[in-house]
Amino acid sequence: MDALIDLTPELWTAAGETLYIVGLTLFFGGLGGLLVGLGLYLSRAGNILENRTVFTVLNVLVNFIRPIPFIIFLAAAQPLARMVVGTGIGNPAIIFTISLAASFAMGRIVEQNLLTVSPGVIDAARSVGAGPIRIIFTVLLPEALGPLILGFTFIFVALVDMSAVAGYVGGGGLGNFALLYGYRQFNPVVTWAAVLLIIVLVQLVQFLGNSLARKALRR
Amino acid sequence: MPVVSLRDVSKVYPATTKTGDPVVAIDSVSLDVEAGDVYGIIGYSGAGKSTLVRLVNALERSTGGEILINGQDIAGLPERKLREVRLGIGMIFQQFNLLDSRTVAGNVAYPLEVAGRPKAERQARVAELLDFVGLADKARAYPDQLSGGQKQRVGIARALATQPSILLADEATSALDPETTHEVLTLLKRVNREFGVTIIVITHEMDVIQTIATKVAVMDQGRVIERGDVFDVFSNPQHAASARFVGTVVKGVPSAAELAVLRGRHRGRIVTLSFRDAGVDQQAVFGELARAGVAFEVIYGGINEIQGRPFGHLTLSLAADHLTEADAVIDDVLARIRELTTVTEVR
Ligand SMILES: Nc1ncnc2c1ncn2[C@@H]1O[C@H](COP(=O)(O)OP(=O)(O)OP(=O)(O)O)[C@@H](O)[C@H]1O
Ligand SMILES: [Mg+2]
Numbered sequence: 001m002d003a004l005i006d007l008t009p010e011l012w013t014a015a016g017e018t019l020y021i022v023g024l025t026l027f028f029g030g031l032g033g034l035l036v037g038l039g040l041y042l043s044r045a046g047n048i049l050e051n052r053t054v055f056t057v058l059n060v061l062v063n064f065i066r067p068i069p070f071i072i073f074l075a076a077a078q079p080l081a082r083m084v085v086g087t088g089i090g091n092p093a094i095i096f097t098i099s100l101a102a103s104f105a106m107g108r109i110v111e112q113n114l115l116t117v118s119p120g121v122i123d124a125a126r127s128v129g130a131g132p133i134r135i136i137f138t139v140l141l142p143e144a145l146g147p148l149i150l151g152f153t154f155i156f157v158a159l160v161d162m163s164a165v166a167g168y169v170g171g172g173g174l175g176n177f178a179l180l181y182g183y184r185q186f187n188p189v190v191t192w193a194a195v196l197l198i199i200v201l202v203q204l205v206q207f208l209g210n211s212l213a214r215k216a217l218r219r
Numbered sequence: 220m221p222v223v224s225l226r227d228v229s230k231v232y233p234a235t236t237k238t239g240d241p242v243v244a245i246d247s248v249s250l251d252v253e254a255g256d257v258y259g260i261i262g263y264s265g266a267g268k269s270t271l272v273r274l275v276n277a278l279e280r281s282t283g284g285e286i287l288i289n290g291q292d293i294a295g296l297p298e299r300k301l302r303e304v305r306l307g308i309g310m311i312f313q314q315f316n317l318l319d320s321r322t323v324a325g326n327v328a329y330p331l332e333v334a335g336r337p338k339a340e341r342q343a344r345v346a347e348l349l350d351f352v353g354l355a356d357k358a359r360a361y362p363d364q365l366s367g368g369q370k371q372r373v374g375i376a377r378a379l380a381t382q383p384s385i386l387l388a389d390e391a392t393s394a395l396d397p398e399t400t401h402e403v404l405t406l407l408k409r410v411n412r413e414f415g416v417t418i419i420v421i422t423h424e425m426d427v428i429q430t431i432a433t434k435v436a437v438m439d440q441g442r443v444i445e446r447g448d449v450f451d452v453f454s455n456p457q458h459a460a461s462a463r464f465v466g467t468v469v470k471g472v473p474s475a476a477e478l479a480v481l482r483g484r485h486r487g488r489i490v491t492l493s494f495r496d497a498g499v500d501q502q503a504v505f506g507e508l509a510r511a512g513v514a515f516e517v518i519y520g521g522i523n524e525i526q527g528r529p530f531g532h533l534t535l536s537l538a539a540d541h542l543t544e545a546d547a548v549i550d551d552v553l554a555r556i557r558e559l560t561t562v563t564e565v566r
Binding site for chain 1 (some may be wrong): 276280301302306310312314317319320321329330332334378380531
């Protein structure tokens with residue numbers, strides 16, 4: 001317990017870092033997920049930008065990357081991180097890698113949510129002369145908004161999960177904190193403090209997501 | 220010049236499985252729809268009705284033939300150009316297809332936004348349209364707060380927003396109860412009369428055709444097998460499929476089995492009088508029977524009115540037992556009635 005009190009400043013720093021990593025990856029991964037999901041949806045056979053090659057490539061990519069355990073993906077994607085963000089270690093690298101992995105995971109969720117939009121509504125939009133870009137922004141995304149918010153809430157938990165291994169490549173956050181000061185120091189109280197914070201964070205976000213989704217669905 | 224003119228139009232869908240055959244959904248159809256027509260297209264499920272109507276606003280691209288909209292062939296037109304054509308063609312759907320994320324007013328405004336009309340104009344037009352369909356008080360409601368009939372009226376308002384000259388209705392009343400169907404059909408009639416909009420209605424229900432259509436085409440397996448004025452097709456269907464559709468709303472001539480039952484119940488000679496020429500005077504026909512002293516009873520059939528013209532088949536049993544030479548008297552009177560209308564004696 002005393003150890004935890006001594007570590008309080010570090011705990012808050014770690015919590016801040018987790019928020020920072022998760023916030024940025026939610027942004028980039030979410031954006032990537034929207035792009036991948038829209039790509040999958042639009043290029044699917046029978047849909048407005050039907051394109052077999054694009055669909056197959058995206059589909060294979062998603063199926064290929066999603067099942068890779070994140071800790072292995074982190075190592076495997078290190079060269080790519082070096083190319084894109086200039087470094088293979090630290091928070092920039094972890095943010096890049098999580099965003100990449102999340103894009104594909106979220107892409108599938110976005111695709112599935114878009115598939116729930118009735119094709120008839122798209123026909124209706126096309127019948128009044130709406131083009132693909134307009135259909136995306138005025139029909140697809142608004143009509144699927146409720147489920148999409150729930151999807152983003154769901155992926156948030158996955159992001160927290162992925163951010164926990166940041167310590168392996170020299171990143172920070174609650175996961176690293178629990179590992180460093182709790183697990184390695186045989187101090188379960190410290191570990192549990194980190195766990196508790198994560199639970200609180202996830203619950204808050206879940207609550208927020210649920211109420212936003214309810215608003216979107218109930219309008 | 221016809222508003223919509225299909226010339227040898229075909230639509231072949233590629234085979235869905237590797238070993239399957241391509242699906243010929245539309246097989247060289249030619250059809251002219253004149254300005255002001257309410258053109259009904261009827262056929263069984265899978266006949267190609269939806270595909271045909273979706274070719275007219277190019278939601279589906281044809282694989283052969285010409286599709287002339289106000290004289291312009293849209294068959295080969297690029298997507299961007301099609302968007303302008305579509306502004307002149309409204310469409311309503313069986314499942315209404317409203318945007319759940321928008322209010323009633325937002326749905327009706329949607330085509331105007333696509334057309335780039337300024338906000339003030341949009342608001343004025345939306346108010347006008349909601350007034351026309353009788354939903355002015357529902358402007359701020361969301362589609363899931365409306366009944367099916369109300370949703371379809373919103374659909375109609377949306378379809379009319381850009382003042383199209385053509386309205387396509389694909390099974391627009393098939394999800395509605397008879398009462399609501401009637402309301403929606405009445406509204407479509409008004410759209411046709413008050414705005415002069417040419418309407419193409421797809422349906423598998425003959426009473427929809429009977430209520431609003433002026434012309435009808437019967438489809439079967441991707442082809443138009445019969446077409447013409449509604450009265451002509453109703454009163455004298457040329458194809459078995461057309462006759463079956465007519466039979467769903469008009470009780471025609473009794474079948475052999477029905478006749479056997481009728482025979483068991485009625486003595487005397489049985490004849491069917493067919494009224495299918497507009498000019499037939501029923502009073503004159505029955506007057507002949509009365510004057511000859513022949514007792515008659517209507518045992519089957521009915522009279523319908525199509526576009527204000529009565530037609531139908533009445534099967535009568537005739538008796539003149541009190542007269543000597545009863546058969547001769549009946550033969551005589553039937554001969555006179557034959558001058559007035561078609562008589563078929565069932566022996
Ligand atoms: N996208 C498609 N791909 C392959 N075949 C299709 C497609 N759309 C329709 N068809 C086929 O084309 C034929 C005509 O279908 P269509 O939907 O036009 O019929 P319909 O007359 O509207 O039937 P219903 O009364 O059931 O709506 C059917 O055999 C159908 O299976
Ligand atoms: Mg159909």
